[in-house]
Amino acid sequence: MARIMAVTSGKGGVGKSNFTLNVGICLAMMNHRVRILDADLGLANMDVLLGIRPNRTLEDVILGRLGIGEIIFKTDYNVELIPGSSGTQDMADLGREQLEELVKQISAVSASSDYLLVDTASGISAGVISFLMAAPEVIVGVVPEPTSLTDAYAMIKVLRKNDYPGRISMFSSMVKNSSAGHNLYKKISSASQRFLDTHVEYLGSIYHDDKLSRAVTDQVPAVVRYPTSDIARCYRIIASTLLGQDSVEADHEKFWTRLITMLVRAPKHKVVPAGQAADTQKNGDLRGMLHKLLDEQRRTRELLERLVEKIEQHDMSIRPKPGSFV
Ligand SMILES: Nc1ncnc2c1ncn2[C@@H]1O[C@H](COP(=O)(O)OP(=O)(O)OP(=O)(O)O)[C@@H](O)[C@H]1O
Numbered sequence: 001m002a003r004i005m006a007v008t009s010g011k012g013g014v015g016k017s018n019f020t021l022n023v024g025i026c027l028a029m030m031n032h033r034v035r036i037l038d039a040d041l042g043l044a045n046m047d048v049l050l051g052i053r054p055n056r057t058l059e060d061v062i063l064g065r066l067g068i069g070e071i072i073f074k075t076d077y078n079v080e081l082i083p084g085s086s087g088t089q090d091m092a093d094l095g096r097e098q099l100e101e102l103v104k105q106i107s108a109v110s111a112s113s114d115y116l117l118v119d120t121a122s123g124i125s126a127g128v129i130s131f132l133m134a135a136p137e138v139i140v141g142v143v144p145e146p147t148s149l150t151d152a153y154a155m156i157k158v159l160r161k162n163d164y165p166g167r168i169s170m171f172s173s174m175v176k177n178s179s180a181g182h183n184l185y186k187k188i189s190s191a192s193q194r195f196l197d198t199h200v201e202y203l204g205s206i207y208h209d210d211k212l213s214r215a216v217t218d219q220v221p222a223v224v225r226y227p228t229s230d231i232a233r234c235y236r237i238i239a240s241t242l243l244g245q246d247s248v249e250a251d252h253e254k255f256w257t258r259l260i261t262m263l264v265r266a267p268k269h270k271v272v273p274a275g276q277a278a279d280t281q282k283n284g285d286l287r288g289m290l291h292k293l294l295d296e297q298r299r300t301r302e303l304l305e306r307l308v309e310k311i312e313q314h315d316m317s318i319r320p321k322p323g324s325f326v
């Protein structure tokens, strides 16, 4: 049965999606069967990071159009992606029996993988929290900014107040070095221990590294694009730390039921006030633009690389051979 870990944060933009993807790839490189579930229902993150556009999502499974096996996307990096989807009106009509049937079908994913890493939206919304409560392990990402610390603490507090039974771990993100990362952990763990009587485990730190932003632009995961970089080493160390942890008891059916419930309730096609509807439209447009920009950037880079190659070949061909006269 898969070990299920949900990656989240109080504040957005801390590096969760990159963490999920790169740590997942490291675990796969260590010969484990890894699946990543993209459950961030705002902007799907994984497809942008991977430069892919899966056109089948969990929505197709929930509506009975496809089986779970048909939506699992094989990436180039030995990890498989399960694209999430926010709710539609049809999904909201799901009855109890249908839900149970679906859970049976979808939870096959747990049986046929070793690790299921779930990338979630940041922040404390009722839907996300209720879903996190059913995840056997929650990993919180924190960056060295006061708001990130307080938001992460608030997230742990909400889990604690709801009697979260699983394991809470954290990673420090965008830090200067490992001692800065550890300091961040000490702040969170001592506050959680003292005021919430809650233990938080430490997974390690991810350094701030411009190579990560470059890898994101290239739409190639950092551990693949820059395997010898500091940041790739950070992700590998965290993957090894995860491997060293004891397993946590997990109620897989509960997890999948909550996941489906969260997707079904996510407000994509619900009747929304005009202003919000415009926002949804705007998000779609923005996403299209982002894809276009990244495509363009990649094409330009490829073109430049080919040009440089040609110039180098040309230089070689006109360079005099040693000992010859021109
Ligand atoms: N370790 C790092 N070093 C440098 N830049 C980073 C690092 N981690 C993240 N970033 C920057 O932050 C951006 C957002 O990262 P990512 O998408 O992984 O965050 P996220 O927490 O998933 O965001 P969201 O809350 O929007 O889902 C990246 O595109 C990159 O530019």
Ligand SMILES: [Mg+2]
Pocket: 016, 017, 018, 040, 045, 119
């Ligand atoms: Mg993200």
